[in-house]
Each structure stands twice: as C-alpha cells, then as structure tokens.
Amino acid sequence: MTQKPGKREKRAEHNRKKLLNAAMAVFxxxxxxxxxxxxxxxxxNLGKGTVYQYFDNKKELFLGIVDSFAADLGKSxxxxxxxxxxxxxxxxxxxTAYVQFHAAHRSFYxxxxxxxxxxxxxxxxxxxxxxxxxxxxxxDILREGMKNAKMKKMNVRSATFALVGICNSVIFRWLLSExxxxxxxxxxxxxxxxxxxxxxxxxxxxx
Amino acid sequence: MTQKPGKREKRAEHNRKKLLNAAMAVFxxxxxxxxxxxxxxxxxNLGKGTVYQYFDNKKELFLGIVDSFAADLGKSxxxxxxxxxxxxxxxxxxxTAYVQFHAAHRSFYxxxxxxxxxxxxxxxxxxxxxxxxxxxxxxDILREGMKNAKMKKMNVRSATFALVGICNSVIFRWLLSExxxxxxxxxxxxxxxxxxxxxxxxxxxxx
Amino acid sequence: MTQKPGKREKRAEHNRKKLLNAAMAVFxxxxxxxxxxxxxxxxxNLGKGTVYQYFDNKKELFLGIVDSFAADLGKSxxxxxxxxxxxxxxxxxxxTAYVQFHAAHRSFYxxxxxxxxxxxxxxxxxxxxxxxxxxxxxxDILREGMKNAKMKKMNVRSATFALVGICNSVIFRWLLSExxxxxxxxxxxxxxxxxxxxxxxxxxxxx
Amino acid sequence: MTQKPGKREKRAEHNRKKLLNAAMAVFxxxxxxxxxxxxxxxxxNLGKGTVYQYFDNKKELFLGIVDSFAADLGKSxxxxxxxxxxxxxxxxxxxTAYVQFHAAHRSFYxxxxxxxxxxxxxxxxxxxxxxxxxxxxxxDILREGMKNAKMKKMNVRSATFALVGICNSVIFRWLLSExxxxxxxxxxxxxxxxxxxxxxxxxxxxx
DNA sequence: CATGAATGAGTCTTCATTCAT
DNA sequence: AATGAATGAAGACTCATTCAT
Numbered sequence: 001m002t003q004k005p006g007k008r009e010k011r012a013e014h015n016r017k018k019l020l021n022a023a024m025a026v027f028x029x030x031x032x033x034x035x036x037x038x039x040x041x042x043x044x045n046l047g048k049g050t051v052y053q054y055f056d057n058k059k060e061l062f063l064g065i066v067d068s069f070a071a072d073l074g075k076s077x078x079x080x081x082x083x084x085x086x087x088x089x090x091x092x093x094x095x096t097a098y099v100q101f102h103a104a105h106r107s108f109y110x111x112x113x114x115x116x117x118x119x120x121x122x123x124x125x126x127x128x129x130x131x132x133x134x135x136x137x138x139x140d141i142l143r144e145g146m147k148n149a150k151m152k153k154m155n156v157r158s159a160t161f162a163l164v165g166i167c168n169s170v171i172f173r174w175l176l177s178e179x180x181x182x183x184x185x186x187x188x189x190x191x192x193x194x195x196x197x198x199x200x201x202x203x204x205x206x207x
Numbered sequence: 208m209t210q211k212p213g214k215r216e217k218r219a220e221h222n223r224k225k226l227l228n229a230a231m232a233v234f235x236x237x238x239x240x241x242x243x244x245x246x247x248x249x250x251x252n253l254g255k256g257t258v259y260q261y262f263d264n265k266k267e268l269f270l271g272i273v274d275s276f277a278a279d280l281g282k283s284x285x286x287x288x289x290x291x292x293x294x295x296x297x298x299x300x301x302x303t304a305y306v307q308f309h310a311a312h313r314s315f316y317x318x319x320x321x322x323x324x325x326x327x328x329x330x331x332x333x334x335x336x337x338x339x340x341x342x343x344x345x346x347d348i349l350r351e352g353m354k355n356a357k358m359k360k361m362n363v364r365s366a367t368f369a370l371v372g373i374c375n376s377v378i379f380r381w382l383l384s385e386x387x388x389x390x391x392x393x394x395x396x397x398x399x400x401x402x403x404x405x406x407x408x409x410x411x412x413x414x
Numbered sequence: 415m416t417q418k419p420g421k422r423e424k425r426a427e428h429n430r431k432k433l434l435n436a437a438m439a440v441f442x443x444x445x446x447x448x449x450x451x452x453x454x455x456x457x458x459n460l461g462k463g464t465v466y467q468y469f470d471n472k473k474e475l476f477l478g479i480v481d482s483f484a485a486d487l488g489k490s491x492x493x494x495x496x497x498x499x500x501x502x503x504x505x506x507x508x509x510t511a512y513v514q515f516h517a518a519h520r521s522f523y524x525x526x527x528x529x530x531x532x533x534x535x536x537x538x539x540x541x542x543x544x545x546x547x548x549x550x551x552x553x554d555i556l557r558e559g560m561k562n563a564k565m566k567k568m569n570v571r572s573a574t575f576a577l578v579g580i581c582n583s584v585i586f587r588w589l590l591s592e593x594x595x596x597x598x599x600x601x602x603x604x605x606x607x608x609x610x611x612x613x614x615x616x617x618x619x620x621x
Numbered sequence: 622m623t624q625k626p627g628k629r630e631k632r633a634e635h636n637r638k639k640l641l642n643a644a645m646a647v648f649x650x651x652x653x654x655x656x657x658x659x660x661x662x663x664x665x666n667l668g669k670g671t672v673y674q675y676f677d678n679k680k681e682l683f684l685g686i687v688d689s690f691a692a693d694l695g696k697s698x699x700x701x702x703x704x705x706x707x708x709x710x711x712x713x714x715x716x717t718a719y720v721q722f723h724a725a726h727r728s729f730y731x732x733x734x735x736x737x738x739x740x741x742x743x744x745x746x747x748x749x750x751x752x753x754x755x756x757x758x759x760x761d762i763l764r765e766g767m768k769n770a771k772m773k774k775m776n777v778r779s780a781t782f783a784l785v786g787i788c789n790s791v792i793f794r795w796l797l798s799e800x801x802x803x804x805x806x807x808x809x810x811x812x813x814x815x816x817x818x819x820x821x822x823x824x825x826x827x828x
Numbered sequence: 829c830a831t832g833a834a835t836g837a838g839t840c841t842t843c844a845t846t847c848a849t
Numbered sequence: 850a851a852t853g854a855a856t857g858a859a860g861a862c863t864c865a866t867t868c869a870t
Binding site for chain 6: 422425426429460461462463464467
C-alpha cells in the first residue's frame with residue numbers, strides 16, 4: 001500500500017477516474033480532434049482546470065485512457081485465465097477474453113486504430129510498457145506449452161504477435177462489417193488458424 | 208474530346224491535379240484534422256483561394272482525393288487485366304493489381320481507414336458510385352467463370368465483397384507489420400483461400 | 415439579489431459591459447460589416463476569445479447592444495418621468511426624455527436605421543420584447559389621461575405608435591440636417607402636433 | 622456629339638449599362654458589403670474582368686449607380702415638368718415626379734439611406750454635382766415664382782433643401798410603414814406644408 | 829476588348845491552456 | 850484542490866482585384 005489513502009487522496013483518485021471515463025466516452029464518440037476539454041469536464045461534472053491538475057495536456061489525457069485501457073485489458077485476460085491449468089485451454093480462454101474485451105470496448109478500439117497514425121509513437125511507447133504487458137500472459141502460456149512439448153518450438157515473441165495480429169484482423173473485420181455476425185463464433189476460426197500452424201499434434205477434434 | 212481544351216482549361220485541369228496530389232500527400236502524412244489548407248497549397252505552389260476554386264471546402268477536397276483515388280484504382284485494375292482471356296488468370300491478375308495499388312498508395316489507404324469513421328457516410332457514398340465501380344471487373348470475371356463452369360454458382364456480389372475483404376485484411380496486416388515482408392508473397396495465400404472455397408475443382412497443386 | 419455576486423461574477427458582468435460599450439462605439443462608427451471583432455476587443459482591452467464567452471457571434475454581439483440600448487432607453491424614460499403626476503406634464507417629459515436619449519446616442523440610432531434592413535427580423539424581435547417595452551410607459555400615461563378625461567378615448571396602442579413615429583421623424587430629420595438646429599426646440603412642435611390631435615380641449619395657447 | 626459612336630463605343634456603352642443595371646439590382650437586394658462582384662457580372666452576363674474595364678473598383682461601381690440614378694431622376698423630373706407654365710402647377714408636378722421616382726426605385730433609395738453613413742462623403746460629392754443638379758429645376762421654379770411675386774422672397778437654396786427634406790421624410794416614413802398607404806395621397810400634405818409656409822397668398826382652397 | 833483562373837489579405841471563430849480567486 | 854473567466858494562436862473560408870490568354 002502507498003501510504004494510507006486519506007480522504008484527500010481518495011477524492012483525487014475518484015476525480016481522475018471520473019475524468020478518464022468521461023474522456024473515454026467523448027474521445028470515442030468524437031475522435032481526438034473533435035473532442036473538446038469542455039465537453040469532457042462537463043460530462044465529468046468537474047471544472048476545466050481540474051483536468052490540468054491530473055493531466056499535462058489533452059494528449060496526455062488521451063494517453064491516460066490508453067494506459068487505463070491497457071491495464072484493464074490485462075486484468076481482464078488475467079482473471080479469465082485464472083487457475084486454468086491446461087495450456088491449450090488457457091490459450092483459448094486468453095484469446096477469447098482478449099477479443100471479447102475489444103468487442104466490449106469497440107468504440108475505443110476503433111478510436112485507437114483511428115488515431116494511431118497521429119500518436120503512433122506515443123501510443124506504442126505506452127503499449128510496449130503497459131498494453132503489451134499483458135502479452136506476457138500469452139507468452140507464458142506459449143512458453144509453457146513448448147516446455148510441455150505440446151507446441152512447436154519457435155520464437156515466442158513472434159508467435160504472440162502473430163496471434164494478436166490474427167485477433168486484430170478478426171476484430172477489425174467484424175467492426176467494419178457492421179457487426180451483423182457474432183464475434184464469439186469467430187473464436188474457433190482464430191484458434192484453428194493459429195493452432196493448426198503451430199501445434200505439433202493438433203488436438204483430436206480436428207479431422 | 209469536349210471542345211478543344213484551350214490553354215486555360217488545360218492549365219486549370221493541371222492545377223486541380225496539383226492540388227489533389229499535394230492534398231493526398233499532406234492528408235496522408237498528417238491526417239485530416241492536422242492537415243492545413245495552407246500547407247496543401249504551399250506544397251502545390253498555388254494560392255489558398257485556388258483550392259476553393261475547385262473544392263467547396265476542406266472536406267470536399269478530401270473526398271475529391273477519394274474520388275480520384277478510386278478512379279485511378281479502377282483504371283489500374285482494368286489495364287492490368289487487359290486482354291487476358293483465361294478466367295482464373297484474369298482473377299489472379301486483378302487481385303494482384305488491386306493489392307499492389309494499395310501497397311503503392313499505402314499512405315492514403317491508411318488515411319482512408321483512419322478517417323473512415325469520421326466520413327463514413329460520405330466516403331461510402333463516393334465509393335458506391337466510384338470506387339466500387341471497378342468491382343464490376345471482378346464481378347464480370349466471376350460471372351464469366353461461372354458461365355464456363357469453372358466456378359461455383361453463387362451470389363456474385365457477395366463473393367466479390369468477400370474477396371475484397373480478404374485482400375483488405377492482408378493489406379492491413381501488412382501495413383501494421385511495418386512491411387517487413389513482401390506483399391507479393393501473400394498473393395498465393397489470398398488466391399488459395401478464396402479459390403479453394405469457390406472452385407468446383409481446385410487446381411491440381413492442392414493435395 | 416441573486417446569490418451574493420462574488421468577485422468573479424462582478425468582473426464578468428463588468429467585462430460584458432466593457433465589450434458592449436466598445437462594440438457600440440465601433441459598430442456605430444464603422445457599421446456592422448466594417449467593424450471587426452479585433453478592433454472591438456482591442457478597444458475593450460480584452461482578448462478576442464472573451465467576446466465569444468459572452469456572445470455567440472458577431473451578430474449576437476450586435477443584437478446584444480440593441481437589447482442593452484433598449485433597456486437603457488426604458489430606464490431613462492422611466493427615471494425622467496419619475497414622480498410627476500400631471501398627465502400632460504408626464505407625457506411631455508417622457509417624449510423629451512425619449513428624444514433626448516436618441517439624440518445623445520445618435521450614432522447608435524443611426525446605426526440602427528442603417529442596419530435595419532439587414533437584421534430587420536432579429537432587431538424587431540428584440541424590440542418587441544425589450545425596446546418597445548418602454549412604450550408601456552407612454553401607454554400608461556395615455557391610459558391614465560383618458561381615464562381622467564383629459565384625452566380623447568382611442569386605441570392606446572395606435573396612439574403610442576403614432577407618437578413614436580412622429581418623434582422618430584423629427585429625430586431622423588435632425589440627424590440628416592447635420593444637426594444645425596437644436597432638437598430641444600422641436601419638442602413643442604411634436605407636442606403640439608400630437609396633442610392638438612388627441613386632446614379634447616386644446617390648451618388655450620392655440621388660436 | 623462626341624465623335625460618332627462606332628460599333629465599339631456602342632457596345633461599350635451597352636455593357637456599362639448592363640453592369641449598372643445588374644449592380645443596382647444586386648446592391649439593392651444585398652447591400653454594399655454582401656453584394657459580390659461575382660453575382661453582379663453573372664447577372665449581367667459578363668466576365669468579372671469587364672467590371673474593372675468600366676469601374677476602378679467596387680466602390681466606384683456603386684457610385685456609378687448613384688450617378689446614373691441621379692441623372693435618371695433629373696430627367697424624370699424635367700420631362701414631367703415639361704412645358705407647364707404655371708409656377709405652382711410646375712412645383713406640384715416636380716414634387717410629385719420626385720416622390721414618385723423614389724417610390725418606384727424604393728429599393729435603391731433604401732440602399733442609399735442605408736449606405737449613406739459609409740460613403741457619406743463620396744455620395745454627397747456626387748450628389749452635389751449630379752444628383753442635386755436636378756434641384757436646379759426646383760430652384761428655377763422657385764426663382765420664377767418669386768419674380769412673379771407668387772412666393773415669398775427668400776433664400777432659394779434653403780427653400781429647395783427644405784422642400785427636399787420634407788419629401789424625403791415623407792418617403793422614408795412611407796417606406797418604414799411597410800407601404801400600407803398610398804404615397805400619392807401624401808402629395809397634398811407635402812404641398813400644403815411647404816406652400817402654406819412660403820406662399821404670400823395661399824391658393825383659394827385653404828380656408 | 830473580354831475573360832475567368834489565380835491570388836492572398838483580411839475575418840470570424842474555435843479551443844487548449846493559464847491563472848486569479 | 851477546484852474553478853471557470855480570460856486568452857490568443859491557429860485555421861477555414863471569402864472575395865475584391867489582377868493579369869495572362
């Protein structure tokens with residue numbers, strides 16, 4: 001624990017959260033440039049100055065959301081995987097959690113893609129330390145699978161990125177498609193594509 | 208020919224083109240909002256007012272690029288297909304041309320994805336009449352193939368969109384990957400995925 | 415009192431006034447179109463953005479002056495009439511106050527006439543609720559006079575407008591005349607014309 | 622005659638007229654600032670450059686209309702008075718022609734009042750030489766009347782201006798009144814006011 | 829002469845950021 | 850710590866005027 005959170009600290013943390021939520025909503029809806037600080041703090045029921053108490057500027061506020069989003073994603077995947085021990089099952093669960101999280105926060109995911117070219121560097125810097133930190137979970141799973149000789153020996157990092165790439169493609173296509181089919185049904189597709197390529201002996205389910 | 212194009216009209220058309228090119232460059236690099244009319248006309252070596260001679264406003268300028276991009280894409284695919292008669296070969300060539308064109312104009316393709324959520328409606332309206340008009344080439348090829356009993360009988364429109372979807376996914380993934388592999392090598396992948404699904408008798412290569 | 419007006423609110427109201435005054439001066443001198451927001455806020459010693467804190471746009475700023483002008487006129491007439499009890503005396507005083515006010519603010523009165531054709535609708539909408547609200551004073555005076563049988567029974571509204579019309583004509587002529595005669599001397603003319611027409615028994619002065 | 626007007630001069634004069642007419646229409650409708658050269662030459666079916674062939678700039682074009690308007694007014698009054706010999710009748714006819722002309726061109730008259738404060742100096746300079754030149758007719762009439770001892774001896778110039786002032790007031794009031802009464806009916810009013818004041822022996826009609 | 833494409837100075841308006849209260 | 854009034858840099862857009870054809 002970092003000191004005991006006095007009333008003051010608590011209030012501060014609460015305000016930060018309120019701002020983050022409001023900002024997420026407004027940014028997602030309007031995009032970075034069309035979103036205004038005014039609308040964000042109106043939505044957060046806070047004064048304009050307060051924003052600058054917690055964030056250096058508009059861009060930092062945006063990146064603050066990215067951080068928070070990444071952290072939430074990490075937590076979501078972690079808690080989904082939980083105590084599952086079977087490697088393949090862990091992998092499947094992690095992927096599903098990953099995809100579902102994006103689907104649930106699709107407006108922000110869209111925003112991320114949307115603003116990527118503007119803030120590419122900054123976003124990726126954050127991601128490298130925060131967002132992709134959850135990838136360690138996937139990496140761990142893969143590494144474990146290799147040790148247990150269930151998966152091909154290969155560069156773990158590459159495999160992880162390949163997997164994330166496939167997921168993103170699927171999510172992206174789903175978003176563009178006006179979401180007239182269930183993402184959940186795509187899960188087997190992802191797994192099949194990914195596993196068929198890397199597994200030494202595919203599980204018996206496959207013909 | 209529409210009357211003899213006097214020097215005046217020629218120059219006008221030339222300037223329009225210059226603006227379109229400059230705008231394409233600036234928009235691609237900065238995104239719609241960060242791009243300024245000032246920079247665009249500075250790059251085109253033209254006065255600010257000239258932009259408004261040809262385009263009603265910034266958005267229309269952007270959409271003007273979309274139009275022109277779509278027209279160029281159409282021409283590119285058409286000329287690539289040219290006089291090829293074999294249906295499968297035609298299809299392969301068309302797909303390759305389509306993908307190569309996007310790879311060659313990747314910065315704008317990225318922009319298109321980037322700004323899609325802002326101008327979704329307008330962009331799609333333009334695309335429906337212009338951009339996707341080149342799809343008729345693909346459609347024609349497919350239709351022909353069906354007549355010749357080389358391809359499954361199916362809804363041509365759906366198949367076309369499916370194909371375009373696959374291509375876009377591949378291009379998009381390539382773009383995100385920092386382009387450290389050759390797009391050309393992905394061509395067989397696309398074809399295989401698409402053809403394996405729709406061809407009555409897959410070519411002998413496949414086991 | 416509406417809450418205690420903190421220093422903030424006080425300053426705000428003060429700045430609004432400063433802007434209104436500066437705008438009145440600049441608009442009067444240059445007319446609506448030639449007047450620039452820049453000059454107005456320079457004159458008010460305020461930032462350009464401040465204008466937009468208080469007024470949606472240039473036109474609203476202009477109409478804001480109209481409102482304020484109307485309110486001031488009302489107050490001016492009211493305070494002039496004050497506690498006078500004699501109906502005729504009240505009427506005379508009100509008219510004089512009305513005319514003097516316009517003479518004192520002749521530059522804005524001129525502007526009002528000047529811009530009337532552009533903003534006719536908006537101006538009249540404001541006037542109907544604000545500017546002409548001061549007419550109620552005149553109406554009240556007339557109504558009272560009728561009750562006391564000092565004036566002919568007639569439609570009060572019409573009589574009021576007729577009176578205002580006469581005043582305006584006189585003021586307008588005075589303005590066009592380069593003001594080489596005293597407006598004050600015109601007061602008896604107005605009164606005579608108006609009263610001779612509406613008084614049951616004209617005062618003995620008239621032959 | 623100023624040279625024989627060759628085809629060239631004729632065409633030139635014709636274009637000048639077309640421009641003047643178009644400008645009159647557009648200026649009257651939009652006011653000086655909102656009117657654009659573009660709209661004017663579109664209406665005149667002439668190129669934009671042609672405007673500058675005949676007028677130095679927008680302001681001069683506007684003043685060109687003033688000149689032409691003044692000239693037309695003069696001609697109108699002159700031709701109305703024609704061969705009438707009786708002084709009083711001449712005066713009455715001249716006044717009527719003057720008022721009718723303004724009523725017929727009310728949109729431009731309104732514009733004149735409207736823009737007066739902007740171009741006051743320029744307009745009056747033109748008027749002194751052109752517009753008010755038609756006043757000489759009125760002056761001549763008055764002078765003649767004095768010689769014939771039908772009118773008081775007085776400063777002719779002042780009387781003329783007084784008369785014009787009265788007319789203008791009447792016209793202006795009529796314009797503001799939404800023109801729900803006939804201007805023609807006001808003619809006796811003008812005459813009575815003016816003549817009762819200046820005629821030695823008022824005409825028999827008056828008691 | 830006539831044209832209309834090109835020009836850029838001039839304006840309004842927005843909005844992130846600061847700072848006195 | 851919280852506020853929101855004040856700020857001014859920045860940017861889209863207009864339009865009178867010029868000039869090559």
